[in-house]
Amino acid sequence: MRSERFEADYLVQTPEPIEHAAAVIAGEQSSGTFIAVPNETPELKERSAARVEHIEVLAPATGPALPGRYQGSEFTQARVTLSWPLDNIGADLPNLIATVAGNLFELQGLSGLRLLDVRLPDAFASVYPGPKFGVSGTRALSGVDQGPLIGTIIKPSVGLDPAQTAQLVTTLIDAGIDFIKDDELQCDGPRCPFDARAEAVMAVINRHADATGKKVMYAFNVTGEVDQMRRRHDQVQALGGSCVMASLNSVGMTGFLGLSRHSQLPIHAHRNGWGYLSRSPMLGWDYRAWSKLWRIAGADHLHVNGLDNKFSEDNDSVMRSAQSLSTPIFSQHPQRAMAVFSSGQSVKQIEQTYQRLGHADLIYAAGGGIMGHPDGPGAGVSSLREGWHAAMRGIPIATHAQQHPALVRALDAYQ
Amino acid sequence: MRSERFEADYLVQTPEPIEHAAAVIAGEQSSGTFIAVPNETPELKERSAARVEHIEVLAPATGPALPGRYQGSEFTQARVTLSWPLDNIGADLPNLIATVAGNLFELQGLSGLRLLDVRLPDAFASVYPGPKFGVSGTRALSGVDQGPLIGTIIKPSVGLDPAQTAQLVTTLIDAGIDFIKDDELQCDGPRCPFDARAEAVMAVINRHADATGKKVMYAFNVTGEVDQMRRRHDQVQALGGSCVMASLNSVGMTGFLGLSRHSQLPIHAHRNGWGYLSRSPMLGWDYRAWSKLWRIAGADHLHVNGLDNKFSEDNDSVMRSAQSLSTPIFSQHPQRAMAVFSSGQSVKQIEQTYQRLGHADLIYAAGGGIMGHPDGPGAGVSSLREGWHAAMRGIPIATHAQQHPALVRALDAYQ
Numbered sequence: 001m002r003s004e005r006f007e008a009d010y011l012v013q014t015p016e017p018i019e020h021a022a023a024v025i026a027g028e029q030s031s032g033t034f035i036a037v038p039n040e041t042p043e044l045k046e047r048s049a050a051r052v053e054h055i056e057v058l059a060p061a062t063g064p065a066l067p068g069r070y071q072g073s074e075f076t077q078a079r080v081t082l083s084w085p086l087d088n089i090g091a092d093l094p095n096l097i098a099t100v101a102g103n104l105f106e107l108q109g110l111s112g113l114r115l116l117d118v119r120l121p122d123a124f125a126s127v128y129p130g131p132k133f134g135v136s137g138t139r140a141l142s143g144v145d146q147g148p149l150i151g152t153i154i155k156p157s158v159g160l161d162p163a164q165t166a167q168l169v170t171t172l173i174d175a176g177i178d179f180i181k182d183d184e185l186q187c188d189g190p191r192c193p194f195d196a197r198a199e200a201v202m203a204v205i206n207r208h209a210d211a212t213g214k215k216v217m218y219a220f221n222v223t224g225e226v227d228q229m230r231r232r233h234d235q236v237q238a239l240g241g242s243c244v245m246a247s248l249n250s251v252g253m254t255g256f257l258g259l260s261r262h263s264q265l266p267i268h269a270h271r272n273g274w275g276y277l278s279r280s281p282m283l284g285w286d287y288r289a290w291s292k293l294w295r296i297a298g299a300d301h302l303h304v305n306g307l308d309n310k311f312s313e314d315n316d317s318v319m320r321s322a323q324s325l326s327t328p329i330f331s332q333h334p335q336r337a338m339a340v341f342s343s344g345q346s347v348k349q350i351e352q353t354y355q356r357l358g359h360a361d362l363i364y365a366a367g368g369g370i371m372g373h374p375d376g377p378g379a380g381v382s383s384l385r386e387g388w389h390a391a392m393r394g395i396p397i398a399t400h401a402q403q404h405p406a407l408v409r410a411l412d413a414y415q
Numbered sequence: 416m417r418s419e420r421f422e423a424d425y426l427v428q429t430p431e432p433i434e435h436a437a438a439v440i441a442g443e444q445s446s447g448t449f450i451a452v453p454n455e456t457p458e459l460k461e462r463s464a465a466r467v468e469h470i471e472v473l474a475p476a477t478g479p480a481l482p483g484r485y486q487g488s489e490f491t492q493a494r495v496t497l498s499w500p501l502d503n504i505g506a507d508l509p510n511l512i513a514t515v516a517g518n519l520f521e522l523q524g525l526s527g528l529r530l531l532d533v534r535l536p537d538a539f540a541s542v543y544p545g546p547k548f549g550v551s552g553t554r555a556l557s558g559v560d561q562g563p564l565i566g567t568i569i570k571p572s573v574g575l576d577p578a579q580t581a582q583l584v585t586t587l588i589d590a591g592i593d594f595i596k597d598d599e600l601q602c603d604g605p606r607c608p609f610d611a612r613a614e615a616v617m618a619v620i621n622r623h624a625d626a627t628g629k630k631v632m633y634a635f636n637v638t639g640e641v642d643q644m645r646r647r648h649d650q651v652q653a654l655g656g657s658c659v660m661a662s663l664n665s666v667g668m669t670g671f672l673g674l675s676r677h678s679q680l681p682i683h684a685h686r687n688g689w690g691y692l693s694r695s696p697m698l699g700w701d702y703r704a705w706s707k708l709w710r711i712a713g714a715d716h717l718h719v720n721g722l723d724n725k726f727s728e729d730n731d732s733v734m735r736s737a738q739s740l741s742t743p744i745f746s747q748h749p750q751r752a753m754a755v756f757s758s759g760q761s762v763k764q765i766e767q768t769y770q771r772l773g774h775a776d777l778i779y780a781a782g783g784g785i786m787g788h789p790d791g792p793g794a795g796v797s798s799l800r801e802g803w804h805a806a807m808r809g810i811p812i813a814t815h816a817q818q819h820p821a822l823v824r825a826l827d828a829y830q
Binding site for chain 1: 447453458464502507516520523524530570572573600602606639665669671676690699726727728786
């Protein structure tokens with residue numbers, strides 16, 4: 001009986017024959033090596049070797065995407081699928097990373113390599129928690145039954161003390177916000193200690209919740225060592241908070257699992273550093289592959305940037321990322337995560353975001369799009385909510401704005 | 416009184432005026448933002464803003480290194496140093512990563528950004544363990560007083576069962592090896608469970624140590640979740656083992672600290688995945704910056720590739736990496752790590768490696784360079800040891816080989 005296998009798709013660029021290049025990757029990442037080894041028997045290969053499952057040749061390149069000792073003027077590009085026996089590693093995310101994204105990006109015969117996607121056996125869904133809250137849990141905790149959570153980020157990113165942070169939270173709550181997050185630069189420095197910030201912020205949030213029944217979701221940045229993250233999580237929970245945040249590339253997969261296995265709150269997963277993993281088109285990680293691993297590990301919310309953002313990512317890439325978070329990972333455990341749109345977001349991107357995404361199960365985070373509204377943050381939040389209300393019903397925003405002054409003012413202000 | 420600051424050096428490429436680009440990075444990664452924010456007072460900026468410390472303009476590029484919405488035909492390149500108040504984050508490695516390597520690689524105005532180096536206050540040496548063993552501890556445990564540890568890697572990488580692994584270890588010990596490591600693809604899969612492998616391997620190593628007094632150092636791959644890594648570490652220690660290994664990019668900084676704070680053995684730090692962090696010349700991480708963070712966190716051995724390796728890295732880059740591991744990080748705590756040379760290594764690279772590095776405090780790992788020796792692995796190990804003996808005394812290897820048959824045969828075999 002054949003054992004279960006896991007698969008990875010790569011974008012490969014090489015001056016060598018593509019079949020050879022694919023075989024080298026498969027060999028390097030399983031039982032092969034560059035020289036013949038006595039123990040590499042046919043039985044061992046049958047048991048443990050990675051296999052080249054599929055090669056789809058794409059248009060070639062005329063020069064290498066990455067520097068190296070290459071000759072020739074034509075570089076084959078292809079989409080290559082490899083598979084491995086699950087029994088090489090078991091259902092184990094850190095060791096999966098070493099296998100599908102380990103010592104292969106440096107291979108001499110590759111002038112470009114990017115991990116596009118992974119497909120894993122159901123065993124991974126048994127071993128790892130997946131998103132414990134996802135869309136429905138986040139809606140239940142935030143009281144937002146439909147449409148996006150309208151969110152924002154504490155600004156300035158760093159520099160406010162706990163009392164100043166709480167004061168800003170008061171302003172945002174009065175404005176009608178659903179979701180607030182710490183900036184990823186703010187965690188537990190001596191000028192804004194975590195506990196003092198959490199206490200000051202939750203006092204404001206709880207007071208408002210007691211008065212109105214609406215508990216604003218605040219993602220406290222718990223990024224740190226495992227014990228610290230767990231202690232901070234417990235502190236947030238004890239204070240009645242409803243969300244914690246971690247910087248994925250700072251804590252790493254093992255660090256994140258130390259939080260996610262413990263957590264009883266939604267985890268807002270921040271992707272800062274994503275640029276160094278992804279900006280070179282023929283190197284690194286596609287978001288689909290990368291975000292899948294974090295979803296399996298327990299990320300409830302994942303950042304995807306936003307349309308017309310202030311970063312270098314184009315809109316098609318943003319939408320592919322957001323759509324991928326709704327794609328089921330396992331048939332019995334879809335492990336959908338909630339997309340977080342942010343970066344230069346205002347009323348002007350709402351229509352296109354909704355039309356391209358096809359649903360509104362997201363967090364729509366705006367900074368200037370709220371605080372910069374000419375009539376103040378209350379009008380800012382109202383205008384975003386009104387914009388989404390219209391978009392979700394197929395009403396042109398300009399039409400809807402005729403009856404909604406905050407929206408019309410926002411459409412004028414954010415060109 | 417001015418507070419302590421930490422610094423980072425970047426290689427920047429931009430179509431914008433470099434002073435502006437540097438200021439945008441500093442703003443984005445501290446108290447600034449893209450729109451004016453009411454709370455961003457002069458006092459807050461003075462307290463929390465990152466500062467542009469230095470800009471050294473280099474030769475410009477004619478096109479963007481990374482894709483983006485750029486105009487223009489000249490792209491300024493510069494080395495830029497920024498500094499931040501330590502009080503923004505405290506001495507905290509995960510949050511340092513979010514600050515110096517967070518949301519900045521994606522900035523729209525940057526067509527290239529690479530983190531070259533970091534300089535941190537002594538507070539980091541107090542908070543984190545640093546290498547607990549380093550060169551001297553590794554020498555003490557392995558009994559290799561001078562010259563490199565001659566090492567190798569279990570091959571095939573994955574597919575051997577515990578008994579087969581132990582059999583290969585027997586062969587390698589008989590050959591006179593100092594150091595053996597698991598491949599990073601081998602951890603705890605059902606076909607080669609960690610405990611069974613550790614028991615089988617340590618039985619061989621201990622038997623040899625009892626008979627000869629020489630305990631071969633075996634780096635067991637403990638990569639996994641924090642509890643797993645600690646348990647495996649304890650198992651290795653209980654069996655009398657002297658080294659554990661972790662895949663840094665699989666476990667991440669927080670995961671690694673979960674191991675290193677607990678560990679009472681040298682940690683062999685594997686850099687698999689390094690290619691996606693570094694291969695695009697104007698993106699990601701230079702080894703110097705990256706390895707410093709892992710040294711502070713407790714890495715005793717760090718991989719640097721090798722001269723004339725099978726990967727795409729050139730020799731100058733390899734030597735810069737290796738040299739950087741000997742550079743003191745803090746004046747009172749140099750935190751030197753031991754460089755691990757590997758990948759296609761044989762007698763032929765010894766002379767140049769020693770001359771360029773200037774010392775022999777390293778692990779010199781060979782696969783084919785040992786197992787492929789025409790007179791067998793014993794002659795393979797002997798030839799490497801004899802080659803290093805000659806190199807360290809300034810004797811030309813060819814001269815030394817005249818009296819040493821294993822070496823002369825190796826020089827013939829490895830061209």
